[in-house]
Amino acid sequence: xxxxxxxxxxxxxxxxxxxxxxxxxxxxxxxxxxxxxxxxxxxxxxxxxxxxxxxxxxxxxxxxxxxxxxxxxxxxxxxxxxxxxxxxxxxxxxxxxxxxxxxxxxxxxxxxxxxxxxxxxxxxxxxxxxxxxxxxxxxxxxxxxxx
Amino acid sequence: xxxxxxxxxxxxxxxxxxxxxxxxxxxxxxxxxxxxxxxxxxxxxxxxxxxxxxxxxxxxxxxxxxxxxxxxxxxxxxxxxxxxxxxxxxxxxxxxxxxxxxxxxxxxxxxxxxxxxxxxxxxxxxxxxxxxxxxxxxxxxxxxxxxxxxxxxxxxxxxxxxxxxxxxxxxxxxxxxxxxxxxxxxxxxxxxxxxxxxxxxxxxxxxxxxxxxxxxxxxxxxxxxxxxxxxxxxxxxxxxxxxxxxxxxxxxxxxxxxxxxxxxxxxxxxxxxxxxxxxxxxxxxxxxxxxxxxxxxxxxxxxxxxxxxxxxxxxxxxxxxxxxxxxxxxxxxxxxxxxxxxxxxxxxxxxxxxxxxxxxxxxxxxxxxxxxxxxxxxxxxxxxxxxxxxxxxxxxxxxxxxxxxxxxxxxxxxxxxxxxxxxxxxxxxxxxxxxxxxxxxxxxxxxxxxxxxxxxxxxxxxxxxxxxxxxxxxxxxxxxxxxxxxxxxxxxxxxxxxxxxxxxxxxxxxxxxxxxxxxxxxxxxxxxxxxxxxxxxxxxxxxxxxxxxxxxxxxxxxxxxxxxxxxxxxxxxxxxxxxxxxxxxxx
Numbered sequence: 001x002x003x004x005x006x007x008x009x010x011x012x013x014x015x016x017x018x019x020x021x022x023x024x025x026x027x028x029x030x031x032x033x034x035x036x037x038x039x040x041x042x043x044x045x046x047x048x049x050x051x052x053x054x055x056x057x058x059x060x061x062x063x064x065x066x067x068x069x070x071x072x073x074x075x076x077x078x079x080x081x082x083x084x085x086x087x088x089x090x091x092x093x094x095x096x097x098x099x100x101x102x103x104x105x106x107x108x109x110x111x112x113x114x115x116x117x118x119x120x121x122x123x124x125x126x127x128x129x130x131x132x133x134x135x136x137x138x139x140x141x142x143x144x145x146x147x
Numbered sequence: 148x149x150x151x152x153x154x155x156x157x158x159x160x161x162x163x164x165x166x167x168x169x170x171x172x173x174x175x176x177x178x179x180x181x182x183x184x185x186x187x188x189x190x191x192x193x194x195x196x197x198x199x200x201x202x203x204x205x206x207x208x209x210x211x212x213x214x215x216x217x218x219x220x221x222x223x224x225x226x227x228x229x230x231x232x233x234x235x236x237x238x239x240x241x242x243x244x245x246x247x248x249x250x251x252x253x254x255x256x257x258x259x260x261x262x263x264x265x266x267x268x269x270x271x272x273x274x275x276x277x278x279x280x281x282x283x284x285x286x287x288x289x290x291x292x293x294x295x296x297x298x299x300x301x302x303x304x305x306x307x308x309x310x311x312x313x314x315x316x317x318x319x320x321x322x323x324x325x326x327x328x329x330x331x332x333x334x335x336x337x338x339x340x341x342x343x344x345x346x347x348x349x350x351x352x353x354x355x356x357x358x359x360x361x362x363x364x365x366x367x368x369x370x371x372x373x374x375x376x377x378x379x380x381x382x383x384x385x386x387x388x389x390x391x392x393x394x395x396x397x398x399x400x401x402x403x404x405x406x407x408x409x410x411x412x413x414x415x416x417x418x419x420x421x422x423x424x425x426x427x428x429x430x431x432x433x434x435x436x437x438x439x440x441x442x443x444x445x446x447x448x449x450x451x452x453x454x455x456x457x458x459x460x461x462x463x464x465x466x467x468x469x470x471x472x473x474x475x476x477x478x479x480x481x482x483x484x485x486x487x488x489x490x491x492x493x494x495x496x497x498x499x500x501x502x503x504x505x506x507x508x509x510x511x512x513x514x515x516x517x518x519x520x521x522x523x524x525x526x527x528x529x530x531x532x533x534x535x536x537x538x539x540x541x542x543x544x545x546x547x548x549x550x551x552x553x554x555x556x557x558x559x560x561x562x563x564x565x566x567x568x569x570x571x572x573x574x575x576x577x578x579x580x581x582x583x584x585x586x587x588x589x590x591x592x593x594x595x596x597x598x599x600x601x602x603x604x605x606x607x608x609x610x611x612x613x614x615x616x617x618x619x620x621x622x623x624x625x626x627x628x629x630x631x632x633x634x635x636x637x638x639x640x641x642x643x644x645x646x647x648x649x650x651x652x653x654x655x656x657x658x659x660x661x662x663x664x665x666x667x668x669x670x671x672x673x674x675x676x677x678x679x680x681x682x683x684x685x686x687x688x689x690x691x692x693x694x695x696x697x698x699x700x701x702x703x704x705x706x707x708x709x710x711x712x713x714x715x716x717x718x719x720x721x722x723x724x725x726x727x728x729x730x731x732x733x734x
Contacts, residue, residue, distance in 0.1 A: 004174050008181055015185050023192065048243060058237040059320040063368035079696055081688065082618055085704070 227315065227336050228350045229357035230329055230343070232364045233399075233574050237320050238329045239343065241336070245298045245311040246291040251282050253308035260306055264289065267300040280308075291334060292316040317343075319409045325367055327422045328360070328401050328521065328572060331409035339412070340420070342572065345521050359574040361397035366390055369693040370400040373686040374662060378404060381667035381682050387424040387551050388686070390694065391659045393559035393650070396569045398519075399658075401425075401552075423665065426523040428548040429644050432629025433487045433679070434558070435544030437648075440484055440602065441561045442507040443495045445595045451480050451718050457490040463536055468493050468543075471628075479718040484602045485610035487626065489543040496542025497535070504541065505533050510590050511557040512567065513549050520572050525550045544629060545638075551663050555648060559659045562603065562623075562650050565589055565596040604653045605712040609719070615649050615684035617691050619702025621711065623656070624649035624687065626679035631666075642666050647683035651691055652703065653711045658694070662686040 070076040230239040247268075254260055257280035265273050268290050279287050291314060293301070301309055317332045330341020336351070338344035346358060370388040378386050390400040403423040407415035421427065443449060454477040460469035470488050483491030496504055508514055508529075516524045528548040530537040540546035552570060560568040566587040591599070603623030606612040611626045627646040633639035646663035650656040662683040669675035673682075695702065707713065 004177075008177060012181055012185065016188070019185075019189060019192075023196070027196070051240065052242055055237055055240050055242060055318055055320050061236075062321060062324070063365050064324075064372070067368070067372075078689070078693055081616075081692060084692070084695060084702055085619060 226355065227317065227332075228352075228354060230350075231357045231359055232325075232362045232367075233359060233397075234363060235357075235359075236364050238325055238360065238362070238364070239317060239319050241315040242318050243313045244292040244294075244316045246314045247289040247293055247298075247301060247309060247311055249280055249287055249289050250285050250308045250310065251280055251287065252285055254280050254306065255308075257281050260304070260309070263304055263306075264301070264309075267304075268293065268297055321364060322410075323406045323408050324364065324371060325362055325401075326406045326409045326412075327403045327424070327523070328362060328398075329409065330521070331412040340523065341521050360572050361392075361399065361574050362401065362572070363399045363697075365697045366690075366694055367400040367402065369697065370662075370690055371402045371404070371406075373689045373693075374402055374404055374664075377662070377664050377667070377682055377686045381664060381670060381673070381677055383667040383682075384665045385418065385423055386662065386664040387427070388662045388690070389424055389552060389555055389659075390661075390690065391555055391559055391568075391570060392657065393563040393568050393659050394657060396556070396559075396571045397574070398570055398572055401572075422521075422523045423551070423663070425517060425519055425521065425550055425552050426525045428525040428527055428550050429663075430545050430548050430629050430632070431551070431554050431646060432544040432627040432644065433489075433492075434554060434625050434627035434646055434648050435541065435547075436484060436487065436492045437558050437561060437599065437603070437625055438508060438511060438513070439492050439496045439499070439504065439542035440480065441591055441595055441599050442499045442504055443480070444598050445591045446499055446503050446507070449480070451598070451715065454479050455483060455488075455491045455494040457483070457488050457494075459490075461490055461493055461539070463539065466536060466539075468539060476720075479720070481602060481605055481715045481718045482720070484625075485605050485719070487611055492543040493539040496538050499538075501533060501535050501538040504538050507590075508541065508547075510567075510588075511560065513547070513553055513557055517550060517552050517556065517570060519552065519570050527553065544627065551646070551661060555659050555661045558625075558648055559650075561591050561596060561599055562656050562659070563596070565591040565593055600650075600653050600656065601711050601715050603650060604710065605715050607649075608710065608712050609716075611678075611680045612647065612649070612684050614680060615647055615688040615691075617651070617688050617695075619704060620691055620695060620700075621652040621654060621703065621705060622649050622688070622691060623651070623653040623711070624684070626684055628678040628680075643677055645677060645679040645682040647679045647687045649684075649687040649691065654705075658691075660687050660690050660694070662690070 227241045229237060229241075232238055251257075257277055261273055261276040261280055264276050265271050271290060276289065279289060289309070290297075293311075298311060301311075315336060316334075317336060319326075319329065319331070321329075326341075328341050330338055330343035330345075332338050332343050338347040338350070342358065342360060343350070350358060370390060374386045374388045377383070386402075386404045388400065388402045389398060391398050401424055403421070403425075405419045407419040412420070457470065457473070457478045458475050460467050460473075462468075468489050470486075470490050472486070473490075474482070474486055474488065478486065478488055478491045480495075482488070483495065499507070505514075514527055514529055516526050527550065529541075530546055533541075537546050556568045556570045560566060566589050600623060603625060604621070605623075606625055607616050607622050612622075612624045615624055616622050625648055627644070627648070629644045629646075630638035630640050631642040631644060633642075644663060644665060645667050646661065648659065648661045650659050664682045664686075667677040667682045669677040669681075694700070
């Protein structure tokens with residue numbers, strides 16, 4: 001009898017212990033899953049907030065709004081004719097092919113007016129490749145005077 | 148076995164086989180009941196787990212999801228893709244907004260609820276809402292796309308019959324600024340105009356990449372501002388403007404005025420929704436002299452000194468062609484162009500011949516609709532059949548109606564490098580573009596292109612386009628002042644289309660800038676004139692100046708003797724360089 005009771009008791013205890021362990025693991029997993037779900041939802045909400053903020057940013061940076069603000073608070077206006085200048089003498093623009101100027105009449109094929117390399121000053125400031133060495137040196141000397 | 152006395156039987160110890168059988172039975176019973184006990188304990192534990200503990204975990208989520216409305220809509224529909232400009236600035240985006248609906252069965256006091264709703268949400272009428280709340284059914288929209296404040300106010304009412312569902316709403320941060328090109332959608336997210344419509348499928352597709360258009364919103368703003376100023380100054384009906392990169396055909400700015408708020412497109416007037424740049428077709432007038440002159444130079448190769456007799460108006464049948472400010476003498480080709488002589492242009496067109504001129508216009512794309520990537524494209528009108536008299540008028544831009552965009556693209560092709568320009572609104576990857584470049588179609592030779600550039604520069608230095616000049620940027624262009632067809636046939640000299648098409652820098656033109664004003668009226672300061680030179684040319688000059696500072700294009704300085712037009716000065720007889728020709732504005 002006693003032996004039976006002990007083994008029964010042990011098996012009951014073992015069963016309870018295993019059951020408890022299982023239960024705990026299961027609960028931990030579920031809790032982790034719930035956390036994951038909440039985090040995913042939070043990420044989605046933040047992403048949505050970022051979209052809203054980006055729209056708001058571009059809305060606040062509308063050109064007409066910035067123009068009004070600049071005028072009101074900084075006294076800035078659009079440039080007038082003649083206010084933008086190059087300041088230093090530029091090398092002459094690619095001269096017209098001699099043939100065109102010397103003979104106004106010419107049914108003979110004139111040298112084709114392919115696009116000459118843009119005169120140094122007329123390229124956007126970012127295209128450094130289009131400048132010539134002299135202009136670059138001038139610029140560096142005067143500390144980037146072009147607007 | 149000895150029979151025991153009765154009173155001793157129960158107390159007899161059980162032994163032997165009977166004893167072990169009983170013990171086994173007892174053991175089994177204990178075992179089984181232990182198992183059952185265990186099972187009951189497990190069930191009890193699971194019950195506790197499921198109801199109390201899980202309830203705790205999920206409780207917070209449920210509450211939040213009710214307020215956000217996502218519990219009702221677990222599967223959010225895919226976002227409609229954004230539309231951005233060439234620098235990544237948002238032009239159109241979809242944001243989640245709550246939409247209010249009612250479950251009339253759950254509403255106890257419709258009158259009270261309706262009254263409260265009308266106070267919170269603008270644009271609702273009491274009668275309308277009351278009818279909805281008494282509707283038979285379980286679902287009816289009250290108002291879609293509420294603001295967060297409105298939603299909060301409705302929630303504080305605490306009415307269980309009012310619920311929210313999140314919907315995506317299309318937002319246009321730039322407002323009316325690029326309204327015609329970007330377009331707008333209906334409340335369900337289907338495009339109704341502009342790029343929203345023509346790329347509807349792509350935007351709704353699974354791709355989350357934003358759609359990049361070629362517009363630069365800063366230049367768009369500059370164009371719109373200058374046009375609005377011109378329209379206000381000259382009390383005009385409307386206008387259109389465009390800035391195009393003639394090397395690639397990319398459209399940096401495209402404006403049509405009056406415009407509208409794309410959030411409220413349903414309430415916009417027809418005139419505001421009408422895209423004057425691409426859909427409207429107009430007789431553009433003298434800007435067409437670019438095409439007839441190019442045709443002459445290209446097909447006949449005549450020298451610049453060739454003169455045309457502009458002493459008297461031309462009479463053909465019942466038609467008379469005369470100049471606005473007649474010079475009453477022979478005019479060389481540069482003079483015809485510079486003084487914008489209709490007589491001279493008509494004679495040039497006659498010399499080219501009907502078949503050739505018509506073919507030239509067709510090659511330029513003037514006789515077929517533009518290939519821009521939106522649906523609001525107008526079909527050009529031209530004479531069918533095309534008779535010789537039509538050649539005369541088409542040479543100075545009458546009797547044929549095209550959209551301003553077609554004009555700019557055709558002129559850009561001639562002035563650029565002589566190959567056709569295809570206007571486009573969609574920004575392509577540099578790599579893919581190079582690999583798929585469509586073969587270039589040549590319309591004029593490089594020599595003709597060069598001569599045309601000289602002529603256009605002359606218009607700005609000496610001719611009707613002086614007010615478009617921007618020192619340092621070598622502007623060239625052509626003015627146009629066209630009378631619109633009158634109601635009873637003929638032309639109405641009070642209703643003008645005044646335009647100017649400009650290019651810069653003329654040595655190697657990169658950008659075309661165009662402005663058109665619809666029905667301007669002369670003012671005191673313009674001496675009563677409302678021509679292209681007074682109305683549109685100054686606007687183009689301002690636009691170029693603004694463009695230069697926005698894009699960082701630094702000016703050059705060319706001494707006058709090396710100017711593009713210097714070579715043509717010898718063809719100007721009775722040289723009136725000193726006189727301000729803009730005040731004549733001869734068209």
